[in-house]
Amino acid sequence: MKRLNVAAIAIVGIFIGWLTLGGSAAVMHYTSSTEFCLSCHSMQIPYEEYQGSIHFSNAKGIRAECSNCHIPTDLMDYVITKFRATKDIYHEFVSGKIDNEDKYEDHRLAMAETVWEQMRQSDSATCRSCHEIGAMDTYEQTEEAAKMHEYGVANNQTCIDCHKGVAHFAPEPELDSEAFSNLMAYSESTDPNAEVVYAISPLSIGELGTINPTTKMLVINANGDERTIRVEGYQMRGAEQVLYINQGQRAIIASLTEQGQQAIAFGEYQADRYGNEWRTASLTGPINAPVLESQQPIWDYAEQLDTVYCSTCHAKIAAHHFTVNAWGPVAKGMGDRTDISALDLELLTKFFQYHAKDVAGH
Structure with a gap:
């Protein structure tokens, strides 16, 4: 009788265990x-x-x-x-x-x-x-x-x-407009006597052309927001309508009108290793717009743009991963997939280009 009782208890235990574990597994699977x-x-x-x-x-x-x-x-x-x-x-x-x-x-x-x-x-x-x-x-x-x-x-x-958007739509990227307002607010603290200033947004340089955001400008004289400045860069033969950041580096810092091209002070052309000819070039003229004493507030804003518009879809890519010339088409191609504004895309692109792996110190 004892053996029968033990056997019965064992069978009941196994049955209950099977129901519990098997049932749990079935529920989990379903x-x-x-x-x-x-x-x-x-x-x-x-x-x-x-x-x-x-x-x-x-x-x-x-x-x-x-x-x-x-x-x-x-x-x-x-x-x-x-x-x-x-x-x-x-x-x-x-x-x-x-x-x-x-x-x-x-x-x-x-x-x-x-x-x-x-x-x-x-x-x-x-x-x-x-x-x-x-x-x-x-x-x-x-x-x-x-x-x-x-x-x-x-x-x-x-x-x-x-691969954040691989099976479901990624969240729509959006940066609060207050962030750009905060960037512009930095211009209010710019020293009226600052000898070097930077463009926040595209600036007209009289009838001579347009200065791109983040561009460094040397101040000749100033009266409030009215300043006479000089922009220094490089021109490539055949593309004299623009100024580039450096020889061989196609980050545009200014676009010139015909009048602006005539007003350029320039050096002698020199060929680079690819056979393209470059010369130093500078342009002096008037601006009348808010400016910054440092690029750092722009870079801080650009990093917010990177977080919102880039890393919403993929991991952040370090700026020094690409060269100046590579970042231009990469940033444009990615920007076309979002609703980032033209100005924000320009600021973000310049952030990448100024910190690219072929820029001095990187």
Whole structure:
């Protein structure tokens, strides 16, 4: 009888354990399915975005489900993620936090940043469950993609640093207009007798042309905002309508009218190693606009632009990663993908160019 009792207890225990563990596993598996995710009304917006992504439809016919990207396979991370997800049930049925499109957009950035941080902490483990850097055939990638993957590995970046909008729309970047107002406010403290000043925005230099933002200007004389200044740079033969920051470095600091081209003081042409001919050039004329004594407030503002318009989609790229000449088309190409203003893009581009790897000291 004792043996029968022990056997019965063991069988009951095994049965209960099977129900508990098996049932828990079944529940965990079911609540990880895309169908379960979509049972929440608030998930319709991200689902529609996902349907337009390469993770939903592609030439290989391979589909990544919600769980493939959002639920780690490591046991402890898996359990933590499932526990953390209980808040989604609360917001779906109690708070109604994102139960319509307007609310969803209001919280898009905060939700995205939460997921991005979780993926950084796991070194993008869910991405790496399918994608392995060592298995990539870089010859099948574009030259730009191959370079960025090499850069990411060298700088210890993780997948999500650059692929933030891979399955869902990235938050719309937007910088508060107050930031630019604060930049302009710095001009109020510019010393009227400052011998060197910098342009905040494009400035007319009389009828001679336009000075680009961030350009250094040597003050000849001043009367309030009215100043006579001199801009020094370089001209390239065949492109005399502009002044460049330096020989061989195509960062434009001023654009000249025909009258301005006639007013230039210049040196002798000298050929660079590529056969292009350059000469020193300076232009003196009047300006009447707010200016700064230092470029630093502009660089501080540009770093905010970098955070909002660049690192919303990918990790920040150090300014010294590219040369002056490379930054021009890179910044323009990226800027075309956002709604950044022309002035802000110019300030951001000049920040990169003035800190590029071929500028003295970098």
